Amino acid sequence: MSDNITINGKSVAVDDQKLDASDSGYILIRTTGEPLNRAQKLELATLGVKLQEFVGQNGQQLYLCSFENDSLERVRKLSYIDYANVYSQDFVIPDVLQSASTSMPTSAHAGQEASEQVEVDVLLHHDISTVSPELLEKIAKIARVDPSATTVSEDAASPVMVRIKAGAAALEQLSGLDEVRVVYPVLEKALFNNVARRVLGFEEIQERVAANYNYPRPDDGTSVRDMVGDEMAGAMKKDQVENSGLSAKEKEPILYDGSGQTICVCDTGFDMGSTTDVHDAFLERVKGLYSWGRPGNNETNDPDGYGTHVCGSVLGSGQHSSEGTVHGAAPAATLLVQSMFVRFNYATNAILGGYPQDLGQLFQQAYDAGARVYSNSWGTPMLPSTRIQRPYDAAASSIDKFVWDHQDMTIAFAAGNEGQDSDLNGTVSERSLGAEASAKNCITIGACESYRPDLTVAKSNAPYSYGTFWPNKYAKNPLRDDHLAENPEGVAAFSSRGPTAENRLKSDLVACGTAILSAKSRCEKYLTSVDKTGISADARYMYLSGTSMATPLVSGCCAVVRQALYNAGYEDMQGKINPLDKAVTELFPGRLGPYVPTIKNNPTSSLIKALLINGAVPIRGQYMPEYLPKELPEGLPNPHSGFGRVNIAATLANIKQTDYSGWTCDTIDEEKGKAFYMLTSVPLPQNVAEGDYYKPEAWGIKTLKVTMAYADLPGAALANDLNLVVVNVSQNKERHGNQSPGKEFAKASKDGFDRDNNVEQVVWPDLQGGDQICILVKPYHLMSEKVPFALVWKFT
Structure with a gap:
């Protein structure tokens, strides 16, 4: 057992223990190795210990609890308790807070005047539901401000918090308040399009953005179908389809278009700021516009142009003068937009604002208006001066809390555009995700390249390369001279990489995010750079690049999946x-x-996520570290491309319940203490000749792909740990979620489980027809009495 306990990036020695808890109502307890079971939780409750949050890392079973008594003696004597101590104020101020203001003193004493102040969110312990006047007065006094200068959030959908500006001395005193759990810096939000708004472009996969270009075949012979999937290929214009090499079945019209679905986009704004006078790509489909960044004038228009472009990728449906039909991923869905634009800075970049302390207020507004898909192409980037990745914070917590409480709300976030070859070794460095992208319950989207090899930098004909647009970030080859849009098998160099600061696997998925053609705002103010990355030849459309462009494509796919589920018989039927x-x-x-x-x-967000991930295809990647194979197999999720590139055709095919594919939603119940399991068998081939029946090759060889996903409680650690296990009963072997491809375990093994992620996948190739398969979802540790999950599987 480790001699140290680490929470919020701060490590404290376990031998530094208080005699009792007389000066605090909160303690940490650590077990001897196994998670607390239901009986042990009940026993602890009789001793005044109430579990608040699971905070364990690196295999430690560590719990933050409220405590009603003074003496810790009886708790420490329990056979299953290894450590019990007061929650130290050393855990309250994360390391990242020091980076929020580089000029803030590294230490200060009470009464010392700080040279700089930083805006922070003071999060209270989970059992505090309101901020009393006395506590607010105490916090304000420490910060040397009037209580009216603070902002209090007591929304039931998020932790209670107080926003305030404070110097280093005040922060140290705040950490000593027993009611305070953690203090997070308030960070500026940024659009995840590109650096200095220079890369604006087209997309090739367009996750069902109708394929409105002539699709040339890559040199490796990859077909249109391989690149965009059956459904997306089916959206091409007739003359393109006839020359595409697709089968007659693949030339059938698109079946799903997002009809009946409402999607909310949180971004700069929308077109002219009207629900009736709209860009012709959105006719009669704009349901509501909400002003957060400019509430005084209730303005929702889009002088930046970014939000309108994002909306077009989600659900636009228009005609480009030379390219033909330009469809978003869900071209019949209904649109809501929350405008966060405030003003332009000196460099004409958009400044976002108006974000509430609790992001749940944004989500709730959209939810109440009927949206069940929510798209975000913004986030909190790394500090440029330090390039320190943001850890899980109040924003991530509010995302997870809202999805946990509203399990039918699917929230997508862009991974960020902080990808960089930091050490100039030809690979893109890991750990560069935005803070919001680290949330467990959202779908985090990275960007892969599109296929537009003839694109040049507007009229200059300069190379359309990473080095052209970002000479400092990509100063050496192979990245410097590489074309931005010629390899759908490669992750875009700018796409932020995982894992998170908590070592969770992110991004979840990638989609094309370079050179994306979409709608242009009719009130865009600064037009000098619009054509720098390719001339659209239609003033109503423009190009953009970034994980921000990939995210709305996937958000549209989420709406399409919801529509397909309802079409298959999934109804909202209470009782x-x-x-x-x-x-x-x-x-x-x-x-x-x-x-x-x-x-x-x-349909839950977990089911939507699991269906998209189970349908995703691995991509070959580029600029990957040496520990990853050059040819990424299925079943090897990684912090660069996640579980792969979205393929909406494969996902939609997985919705149909057959011998070859299916899905289910269920719940793990702590009181019952049992795992979920289902039995199936590898499908046998059809029409086997009688004389070949006993030949092994006639039985067929299949690959089974299974994905489990569930929403977790808010918190940096995995509060509810469910594990995916697939057992080949016929071979007496089993495989576990997110382990190395081909790694097998003896039945009922206790080794080889993922303790960090709430999405797990098993891919098992070379199965014989008739093999008996058992798929299990096994609980390891639970902080909730009931944990809903989704399970998706298919044989190929």
Whole structure:
């Protein structure tokens, strides 16, 4: 067991223990190795210990608790408790807070005047639901401000917090208040398009943005279908389809277009700021506009142009004068926009503002207006001076809290554009994600390249390369002279990499984010750079690049998946049995084990995420570190491309319940203490000749791909740890989620489990037809009595 305990990036020695808890109502307890079970939690409760948050790292079972007594003796004597001590004020101020103001003194004494102040959110412990006048007065007095200068958030959807400006001396005193759990810096939000707004472009995959260009085949012979998927390829213009080499089935019209779905985009604004006088790509589909950045004048127009472009990628549907039809990923969906634009800075870059302390207020407004998909192409980047990755913070916590409380809300965030070859070794450095992108319950989107090899820098015909646009970030080859839009198999160099500061795997997915053609705001103010990355030949459309461009494409795909689920029979039926449950049970009589029809409401974000991830395809990548193979196989998620590139065709195919594919949603119940399991078998080939029946090759060889996803409680650590296990009963072997491809374990093994991620996947190739398969979701440690999850599987 480690001699140190680490929380919020601060490490404290375990031998530094208080005699009792007489001066605090909060303690940390650590078990001897195994998670607390239900009986142990009940025993601790009788001793006045109430679990608040799981904060363990590196295998430690560590819990932050409220404590009603003074003496810790009885708690420390419990056989399963290794450590019990007061929650130290040393944990309250994260290391990253020191970087929020480089001129802030590294130490200060009470009463010392700080030379600089930093705006912070003071988060209180979980059992505090309101800020009393006395506590607010105390906090304001420490910061030397009037209580009216503070902002208090007591929304039930997020932790109670107080926003205030304070110097180093005040921060030290704030950390000594027993009610304070952690203090996070308030950081400026940024658009994740590109540095200095120079790269503006087209996209090739356009996650179902209708393929409105002539699709040349890459030199490696990759087909259009391989690049964009069946459904996306089917959206091409007729003359393009006829010459694309697609089969007749692949030339069928798109079946799903986001009809009946409402998507909210939080960005700079929308076009002219009107729901009726709109860009022709959005006719009669703008439901509502909300002003957060300029509330005084209730302005929602888009002088920057960025938000309108994002909206077009999500759900635009228009005609380009030379390119033809330009569709967003969900061209029939309805739009809500929250405008965060405040003003331009001296460099004509958009300044965002108006963000509430609790981002849940933004999400709630959209949710109440009917949105169930929420797209964010902004976030908190790294500090340029230090390039320190932002850890999990109040914003990430509010994202996770809202999704946990509203499990049918799918929230997507751009990973960020901080990718850089920092040490000039030809690979893009890891750990550069935005703060919001580290949230467990959102879908974090990185960018891969599109395929537009003939694109040049406007009229100058300069190389369309990373070095042209970012000479300092990509100063050496192979990155410097590489074209931005010629390799859909490669992650864009600018795309922020994971893992998170907490070692979680992010991004979840990638989609094309270079050279994306989409709608241009009719009130865009600064037009000098619009053509620098390719001339659109239509003043109503322009190019942009960034993870911000990839994210709306995936958000549109989320709406399409929701539509497809409803079309397949998934209905919002309170108190009724979903018809799919009955259908699935009848389809597989006797093969679903203890599977019982359950009551379902709206499709959960976990199901949407699991379906997209299970349908994703691995990409070859580029500028990867040496520890990753050059040819990434399925089943090897990584911090560069996540689980792969979105393929909406494969995802939609997975929705249909057959012998070859399916999905389910269920709940792990702590009181029952049992794992979920389902039984199936590898499908047998059809029409096998009688004389070949006993030949092994006639039985077929299949690959099974299974993805599990669930929403977790807010907090930097994984509060509820569920594990995906796939057992080949016929071979007496099992595989575990997110382990190395090919790594197998003995049945009922206790080794080889992922303790950091709430998305897990198993890919098992070379299965024989008829093999009996058992898929399990096993609880390891739980902080919630019930944990809903989604499970998606397919044989190929």
